[in-house]
Amino acid sequence: MQQRIVSREDWLAERKWLLAKEKELTKARDQLSAARRGLPWVKVDKPYVFDGANGPRSLSDLFDGRSQLIVYHFMLGPGWVQGCPSCSYLADHFGGALPHLAQRDVSFTAVSRAPYVEIAAYKKRMGWDFGWVSSHRNDFNRDFHVSFTADELKNNKAYYNYAMGTFGAEEAPGLSVFARNDKGEVFHTYSTYARGIDILAGAYTMLDFVPKGRDEAALPWPMAWVRRHDEYEPAPQPKAAACCCG
16 A cells, blocks of 8 residues: 655645545435425325234334334345345444434334244344344335335346346345324335435545555455454454664
8 A cells, every 4th residue: 555645734624625524424414314304205005914923013112102213124035044145244234223213203123035934033042132133024125115016127127226127036135214104194205225325334435545545446346345244263363563672
């Protein structure tokens, strides 16, 4: 890694230029977030029933008495031995946010098409404490475009990220948001997929601060380095500095 070395004064001048750009991005992000919140809602009439740790739960039940619900579509299909590594990487960030979300009237759950017994086993292995339910007995994954049939994949007719095409597996990642009014009616307000869920990864945000960044350019695909947190090899230890004392 080679970079220009300059004086503190020259560095400060460039840093202030970058700060102006960062402020532009912050303002643009605020505007985008406001536009997202301004999207119209669609009423959810289908009576989805999920399987969870305490038995069957409706979509309304997943709100846990709050008026807003975030659902993470976790890639764990029926019969899979373990969940998707990339989804698992994102899921490592969920637990710490839960008490803060609750303070802002937001509930959170992951949903996967695997039967709940398979979800529970993987959740225990990974040590996660966020809510996670199974859509194995309903159409939720299909209706929110994160599960595909073999024919759809074969014929490039998988509808994902608002376009028809193909995908590398029968399950896909995404995030959907729902709201519930005083009458108990549930509405779909937003969904995002693919790079739209990058923002959930706090580790990526931190990597974007350091000189090497995400360091993925030479990889076969951007997240090729990601492993489930219990599968990483020990990180290389830095070499000790040479000592002049002998």
